Amino acid sequence: MENRSYRALGLFFSLFWLFLCLFPLWWVFVTAFKPPLAVSQGATYLPFIDFQPTLQAFRDAFSGQRGDFLNPILSSVYVSITATALSVFLGSMAAYALVRFEFRVRLLSGVIFGIVAIGGFILLTSVYGMRVPYALVIVLVVGLPVAILANRLPLPGPVMTNQDVTFWFVSQRMFPPIVSAFAIFLLYSESNKVGLRLLDSFPGLVLAYTAFGLPFAIWLMRDFFQTVPIEVEEAAQVDDIGRMRIFFQIVLPMAKPGLVATAMIVLAFIWNEFLFALLLTSSKWQTLPILLAGQNSSRGDEWWAISVATLISIVPMIVVAAILGRMMRSGLLSGSIK
Amino acid sequence: MNAAAHSQDRIKHAFLWPAFLIVLLISLFPLIYALSVSFQTMRLVPPTPPRFVGVSNYADVLVSARFWGSVWTTAIIVFASVALQYVIGFALALALHHNVPGAALYRVTFLLPMFLAPVCVALIARMIFHPVVGPVNDLFTFLGAPNIPFLTQPKLALAVLVTIEVWQWTPFVVLLMLAGLQGLPAEVFEAARVDNIPAWRRFRDITFPMLLPLSVAVVFIRLIEGFKIIDTVFVLTGGGPGTSTETVTLYAYNEGFKKFNIGMTSALSFVFLVVIILFGTVYLAAAQRLTRKYA
Numbered sequence: 001m002e003n004r005s006y007r008a009l010g011l012f013f014s015l016f017w018l019f020l021c022l023f024p025l026w027w028v029f030v031t032a033f034k035p036p037l038a039v040s041q042g043a044t045y046l047p048f049i050d051f052q053p054t055l056q057a058f059r060d061a062f063s064g065q066r067g068d069f070l071n072p073i074l075s076s077v078y079v080s081i082t083a084t085a086l087s088v089f090l091g092s093m094a095a096y097a098l099v100r101f102e103f104r105v106r107l108l109s110g111v112i113f114g115i116v117a118i119g120g121f122i123l124l125t126s127v128y129g130m131r132v133p134y135a136l137v138i139v140l141v142v143g144l145p146v147a148i149l150a151n152r153l154p155l156p157g158p159v160m161t162n163q164d165v166t167f168w169f170v171s172q173r174m175f176p177p178i179v180s181a182f183a184i185f186l187l188y189s190e191s192n193k194v195g196l197r198l199l200d201s202f203p204g205l206v207l208a209y210t211a212f213g214l215p216f217a218i219w220l221m222r223d224f225f226q227t228v229p230i231e232v233e234e235a236a237q238v239d240d241i242g243r244m245r246i247f248f249q250i251v252l253p254m255a256k257p258g259l260v261a262t263a264m265i266v267l268a269f270i271w272n273e274f275l276f277a278l279l280l281t282s283s284k285w286q287t288l289p290i291l292l293a294g295q296n297s298s299r300g301d302e303w304w305a306i307s308v309a310t311l312i313s314i315v316p317m318i319v320v321a322a323i324l325g326r327m328m329r330s331g332l333l334s335g336s337i338k
Numbered sequence: 339m340n341a342a343a344h345s346q347d348r349i350k351h352a353f354l355w356p357a358f359l360i361v362l363l364i365s366l367f368p369l370i371y372a373l374s375v376s377f378q379t380m381r382l383v384p385p386t387p388p389r390f391v392g393v394s395n396y397a398d399v400l401v402s403a404r405f406w407g408s409v410w411t412t413a414i415i416v417f418a419s420v421a422l423q424y425v426i427g428f429a430l431a432l433a434l435h436h437n438v439p440g441a442a443l444y445r446v447t448f449l450l451p452m453f454l455a456p457v458c459v460a461l462i463a464r465m466i467f468h469p470v471v472g473p474v475n476d477l478f479t480f481l482g483a484p485n486i487p488f489l490t491q492p493k494l495a496l497a498v499l500v501t502i503e504v505w506q507w508t509p510f511v512v513l514l515m516l517a518g519l520q521g522l523p524a525e526v527f528e529a530a531r532v533d534n535i536p537a538w539r540r541f542r543d544i545t546f547p548m549l550l551p552l553s554v555a556v557v558f559i560r561l562i563e564g565f566k567i568i569d570t571v572f573v574l575t576g577g578g579p580g581t582s583t584e585t586v587t588l589y590a591y592n593e594g595f596k597k598f599n600i601g602m603t604s605a606l607s608f609v610f611l612v613v614i615i616l617f618g619t620v621y622l623a624a625a626q627r628l629t630r631k632y633a
Contacts, residue, residue: 011438011439014433017444017508021448031465043472043473098354103350103354121374132371176565178568180368180369182594183371214360242349244349289457293569313455318450321446322446325449
């Protein structure tokens, strides 16, 4: 008796939420097909009954008369696919290394790196007046080998292991992105000045988004690799097959569902990302979210046109959500919450 | 150890270093640069040569009423929306876990909002809450209420922002809490059912305490993610009316890209970073005490 009333409550609540989830999507979908009058004269809900649907808004959008639509869509597609592929590829390599090998990093050598890098950077830019990008390259080239050598020495202090390395990657995502986005903007504009074009360019955007996607990719792929049985790899090792071949020909194919799920999640993050694109692009490589954010001021109440643009951004993500939803049903994602 | 095994041990660096270098280059190095900029005055327009000014940028941030206003706005949006997300999300996860009719249909639909660009969601919200052509005001008119200017009154605009955040991010709570529920040992619940413990007490005494560590993590992730909010506000209100819905990230952006006050923006983002780290530490310490008390 009591159980049934809970079930009824649950059903009612689920249906209510289902309506709340779907109504806004229905609204943007039908608005894209509305003629201008059906928008401006108050709310209309049902096609063919409330208004006569038209494809005019789509035709306007793709004819390119009302501002450039195609270019932001294409740059969004290029940038998000390249950056997703790179971060999933490099991220799964790193995740595999973190699962199968042992890393030991002395905290002190990290501190030494920090001191050499920050001190050297301030010295080079403020005292010697060196350009920022050159100074960065120099401190990186000097600082890293010094830190690696220091790591070999029997220094005192705590030793960090794989857990800490993973945490370092993941913690990059905990920072408010304005800190790094703004810092990257400053760095990119400096490098533009010395002729290396990163601001408003494809490589610059891909680099930033790859770094943005890597922590997710490493975190998720680590869980997937932990479920891949080690015995197969050990058998291959006995046969003297190289680690790289083991990884690419045995491990990666076995982790394929994990790769797909990770790629979908990273793709969604990059496709929808706003702040980095806002700061790092100005005209040529503007992405879809930036175009959308400008719609309201450039078009005012032309909601049919805005809806078309919104739909273009939404539809790929509906496909992504559907794929992930199917994977979730098969229990794939439940492993990654631990 | 033979030679082959030794080289295989070294190959681990080839696996890890590309990812490490990219993250180091893109997140750590710009940070060092921004940190050094935050102690200088630097303007892009008109371009002035950078000058070392010590902590004066930080002092400017800390006495700025607009900064504290934006902190307050961000805090209201984040805490209100995360509380609602958690309650609604947990309830929906429970319903899905107990297989309400049509659960398969809800799963994909409930996930959907969090995969949409916040910019899109804000645009849709602008349409839906539009004073003249939006369906919400249409409903209010139908019910005999006056038209409500949702986006031009500070308190209502905040409420709309909270609504959007709840709409978009409740799915995240549903996803993780559902996975958590599915991972609970079935035997405990069987035993409780045999002992005829009512459903409400089963939830209060078994489900909730067992999922407390997960809840703490989920709420933490949502809070940290929530503090980053800019795109929704940027599109929905642009921080207005006035600066009444301006969040910290939006303020930092405006300071840097409308006033071109680079030093100040850098200082601002570092103050924000310190606030987040402090908050995270306090939250995790408090959460640890709470879980220990329950366990």
